[in-house]
Amino acid sequence: MRFRNDDWLRFLVLMIRSSPNMEKLKLVCFEEHLTDLDDDLFYVTMQDCSDIWLEHLIELEISVFGNKKFDLEIVKLILAKSPNLKTVRLMVHNKEDELKLLEALLPSPRASPMVEIIVDCVGAKEESG
Template sequence: MLVLEISSIIDCIQIDAPRLKSFGFRGNINIPSLSKAPFLVKLSLVNTSTIVQIIGKYLFKYFEFCPALEHLHLDCGSIQFLAAGSGDIAANLSSPLNYLKCLCLSHIYLDELVELSPSLCLIRSSPYLQDIQMKIDYVALNELLFPVPDDVVNEIPSSFSDVTFSHLRSVKFEGITGKKPEMEIVKLLLAKSPMLVRMLIQPNKENGSVETRLKVLTEITKFPRASPKAAVVYNIGV
């Protein structure tokens, strides 16, 4: 296991560890290169910098170097690596993550196109996922940099038309406010996961009334479920 925390801002660091199985990183680095760590099983990239701006589609190929990944944790900074200047929600990684079992996305803004698109890309490119965890942060509409257009949200179901999450058993959403991108993902996973056992939904209690949370709950209960055993636990709070 290797854990790095770098406070200074540097452009790149090369991880040269052919036998490394677990790597966790926190810091202000643009591109942590993993091309010489091919046997990583667990990867956590928590980038505290807001300066990360990648132009082009280089990082759609980023996980080619980690074909054995089973656990992946990204936050809002690191997931923007995958945006790569593209808003194509139907995009796929160049090499699917065929061993990925657990995907954790924390402090992400699903109303931002540069975070929604790579989030969907990762989910679509991980056919053997068993567990998805998403912690969603709230941002006011007037503070969005690249808001997701309605037509893009409407494309989400069709962009997964040929996808089934045959191994997905557990899903957790934290911080849901009932915005359309969030609800489309909840609906998608319920409809496409025949082996789902439990979906836990924790709404954002600071940015929404009890009435709003009840409305969200009512809508979710109407979503079709591919799994007859799927239990949706919605912690409405007070």
């Protein structure tokens, strides 16, 4: 689905809230459509989503991770609300984004003690191949 810039996050939170039995969530973000957004416009906090609990979620994958503040908040929310989460895979464009993302996510609270955060740099693959 393709959303207008101001609709995608509201839809995502509504979908997550309405899908407590979801086991896998795969998102494909189109970063070029998000460049003109104000980070504070869609800021999501834990208090806004206190009713969300993703007990069955095992895997989260985001292709072309935008590395914006609201993208990070969605991942942090999912980490904090998914007690059975095993894998979080995020794909970024460059090594700098990869390091920033790991620094931001590693200290984040997690409901699952066994979650593995994997950040793949797709830019490095394109440059070498």
